[in-house]
Amino acid sequence: MSDTVLAGVGVQRGETAVLRDVTLAITGRTTAVIGENGSGKSTLIRILGGLTSASTGTVRVLGLDPARDIRGLRRRVAVVFSNPDAQIVMPTVEEDVAFSLRPDRLPPAERDRRVAQALTRFGLAGIARRPSHELSGGQKQLLALCGAFVREPELVIADEPTAYLDARNARQVADHLLAPGTHRLVMATHDLALAARCESAVLMHDGQVATVGRPAEVIARYEASLRC
Amino acid sequence: MLMLYVPGDGLWHRMPAAPKLVLLLAAVLGISLLPATWATAAASAAALVLAYALGGLGLRELWRQILAIRWLLALVLLSQLVLLGPEDAVANTARAAAAIALSAIVSLTTPTGVLLAALEHALRPLALIRIDPERAALVLAVAMNAIPVLGKLARDVREAQRARGGPASLRLFAVPFLVAALKYADELGDALAARGV
Numbered sequence: 001m002s003d004t005v006l007a008g009v010g011v012q013r014g015e016t017a018v019l020r021d022v023t024l025a026i027t028g029r030t031t032a033v034i035g036e037n038g039s040g041k042s043t044l045i046r047i048l049g050g051l052t053s054a055s056t057g058t059v060r061v062l063g064l065d066p067a068r069d070i071r072g073l074r075r076r077v078a079v080v081f082s083n084p085d086a087q088i089v090m091p092t093v094e095e096d097v098a099f100s101l102r103p104d105r106l107p108p109a110e111r112d113r114r115v116a117q118a119l120t121r122f123g124l125a126g127i128a129r130r131p132s133h134e135l136s137g138g139q140k141q142l143l144a145l146c147g148a149f150v151r152e153p154e155l156v157i158a159d160e161p162t163a164y165l166d167a168r169n170a171r172q173v174a175d176h177l178l179a180p181g182t183h184r185l186v187m188a189t190h191d192l193a194l195a196a197r198c199e200s201a202v203l204m205h206d207g208q209v210a211t212v213g214r215p216a217e218v219i220a221r222y223e224a225s226l227r228c
Numbered sequence: 229m230l231m232l233y234v235p236g237d238g239l240w241h242r243m244p245a246a247p248k249l250v251l252l253l254a255a256v257l258g259i260s261l262l263p264a265t266w267a268t269a270a271a272s273a274a275a276l277v278l279a280y281a282l283g284g285l286g287l288r289e290l291w292r293q294i295l296a297i298r299w300l301l302a303l304v305l306l307s308q309l310v311l312l313g314p315e316d317a318v319a320n321t322a323r324a325a326a327a328i329a330l331s332a333i334v335s336l337t338t339p340t341g342v343l344l345a346a347l348e349h350a351l352r353p354l355a356l357i358r359i360d361p362e363r364a365a366l367v368l369a370v371a372m373n374a375i376p377v378l379g380k381l382a383r384d385v386r387e388a389q390r391a392r393g394g395p396a397s398l399r400l401f402a403v404p405f406l407v408a409a410l411k412y413a414d415e416l417g418d419a420l421a422a423r424g425v
Contacts, residue, residue: 051418071424079422085380086415089423091233091373095341103424129235133376147423 002027004048004155004186009057011043011207018043020207022057026186028199030178032215033188034222035204041188042159044204048186049079049157062155074103078148080177082160084140085133093135093143094119094128100147118150122176138169145176149183158187162194170194192219233339238284240337245346252334255279256327264312264319272319272326279330285337293329301325335372344369366425374416381408 002025011019019040026048033041046052047059050066050073059065064072081087090096097115106114119125122142127135132143141161148156158177162170174194177185187198195201201218203211205225211218235241240248255275262268280290294301304324308317335343344365351361385405394400 046418049422051421074422074424079418081415081419081422083415085377086412087419089370089373089416089420091340092235095339098341100423131233131376132373133380 001025003060003063004184005060006044006047006054007058009047009054009059011040011047011052012055017207019047019054022207022209024202024209024212026184028184030185030198030200031187032195032198032201033186033204034190034192034195034201034218035210039204040207041204043207044202045079045157045159045186045188048155049077050074051079075151076153077155077157078151078153080144080148080156080158080161082163084137084144084164087144087147088132088140091131091133092128093124093130093132096132096143097124097146097150100150104151114150118146121149122146136169137164138166138172141165141169141173142176145173149176153183156183156185156187158185158189160188160190162189162191192222195219234285234289234336236284236337238337240279240283240285240333243337245334245338245342246349248338249334249346249350252330256330259323259326259330262323264316264323266315266319269319269322272322276326276329279333283333283337285333289336290329293332294325297325297328300328340369340372370416370420374412377412378409381405381412384408 004026006022006024009019009022010017022040022044024044033044035041043052047054047066048061050061050070053067059067061073062076064076066073088096090099094115097118098111101111101114104111116125116128119128122145124139124142124146127139132140135143141164145161156177161177162173165173170191174191174197177187178197185198187194189195196215196219198215201211201213201215202209203218203222210225211221243251259268259272259275262271276290277287279285281287301321301324305317305321308320312320338346347365347368348361351359351364354361354364382401382405385401385408388404389396389400
């Protein structure tokens with residue numbers, strides 16, 4: 001049984017129901033969430049990341065209720081957004097990665113070791129002291145990933161992580177997100193080739209779950225709906 | 229960009245944050261307390277040149293800092309020329325330039341993490357009035373880091389308006405810039421929350 005489930009979840013914004021009666025169990029190690037703009041993908045992702053509260057229904061992420069244990073959720077879940085500029089908080093690359101470890105209050109030597117290890121893993125060691133905002137778009141998104149992965153999260157939630165990137169950088173970011181490891185991934189994306197690389201997929205339509213299954217089947221159904 | 233950390237290994241970079249803050253604060257205070265004379269103007273300029281040249285930042289960086297505040301300095305100079313005369317105007321403008329450019333040495337030569345720790349230490353008395361010093365220092369650090377992002381947003385808005393052939397207008401600039409800045413603030417808030425702050 002999955003430890004990450006939504007049961008009867010609804011999100012209301014004023015008069016508009018952004019999510020309606022969403023019941024879903026995240027089972028694969030990597031899950032893609034696809035669908036049109038305004039279908040509820042980002043809201044679903046924000047609920048899993050503890051950034052939006054459900055108006056109705058119950059949510060469990062890694063067995064935790066985000067409404068009751070947000071600190072526990074933050075320790076175990078990392079979130080990556082589409083706009084890398086908004087994710088960079090500190091002026092240099094290494095400081096920004098170290099910023100993610102701030103809540104853990106690690107001894108400086110341990111913190112520096114983990115930062116160096118993460119920078120090497122994401123190919124940023126050579127630019128560790130560069131000002132973050134002088135990086136290219138691809139490097140900025142790698143930095144955002146590095147800041148997320150340095151905390152060794154059990155679950156990574158990503159909202160259109162390749163949206164601002166060219167093909168080469170998008171592939172590099174996708175390779176890191178999908179790399180074998182201990183983390184699980186739930187990712188909203190418009191990139192169907194990227195969704196096809198996941199173990200399972202969810203199709204959202206009009207605030208509801210339309211289909212869940214293998215990516216090839218879910219993508220085929222999505223493409224068929226686009227032709228109607 | 230004014231006052232953002234520049235990697236280096238000069239004297240100012242090697243100096244610990246606390247004595248650097250005290251030393252530069254004393255220099256700024258000293259210059260501020262001198263009488264408004266030609267000698268003060270010369271001393272302010274000399275202090276600036278020495279601080280940047282000998283401290284490892286170089287005169288090119290000093291020129292960059294002065295250029296960034298040129299409109300403020302021009303405003304001070306012109307208003308004081310009209311009201312007080314040339315000696316006072318030049319001395320006060322030189323003192324203002326020295327105070328701002330000397331203060332900039334702190335952020336130019338201190339990594340934000342180190343500056344954050346020093347600020348947290350310095351802001352500890354705020355805990356007496358129930359202000360979390362860690363949070364206050366973090367707000368300052370994040371605000372400093374937002375400067376280049378907001379600069380880029382402003383450039384993007386101006387370029388989009390030029391591309392559409394729109395007239396130069398403060399109102400036409402301010403509305404989309406404000407919307408973009410608020411969206412950035414919203415996204416930054418999410419990113420901070422997601423990173424456990």
